[in-house]
Amino acid sequence: MAEYSSLLSDLSENITNEDLEQLKSACKEDIPEDQSNSITSSKEWFSYLEKNDKLAHDNLSYIEHIFEISRRPDLLTRVIEYRTTVLKISEDDEIDTKLTRIPSAKKYKDIIRQPSEDEIIKLAPPPKKV
Template structure:
């Protein structure tokens, strides 16, 4: 299985039915209402985007945009990680690459990542009762 296929499988597994309705709503200008109703699962939605040239192995800008306007930094981060590790396109290169139109995607990496041990604020124990 290619890394692109793995990305799509991963996305399809984490997008719930509720998420799908929100994502389809974000695409309403690009998916006619009659066709949107027929997209009942995330795999159907991703396949539709591929068939209509909105999503491809080297064209992730549309789906990144949809994830950003849908306020899904978790999904956006997965796509950004694929782009930076597999396609070797960093945030510094993305403006020139035309593969994404979201230079702000970098901000989501900090939201999703786990804090280091030094960044965790440790609270003092509660005072003892007299």
């Protein structure tokens, strides 16, 4: 559970107040407006999701979905890394589990990752004028 707490703390540090409004808006179907207005920090948002069975140490699909539709691949990647390292769910298995609601989550790992030397396309210098 320490890893889970660390994950939520890490995610919280990377969610600004503006981001929080966008995330709350993305889950407006699941959070009534009066309760949404009372959530003022990302920690409160995570706490609300946990209390309403939308988030748990072994159930991350909801926030994966929210991070994807909110266009936050950086946060989504952290959740995927937690799932593959801490929960030991391999990339091959993740699409078939209840933990992954969206098969497209896998694509963000490649977007965030830096390409290796072999993957970089090298262009030839431009031709010299004669």
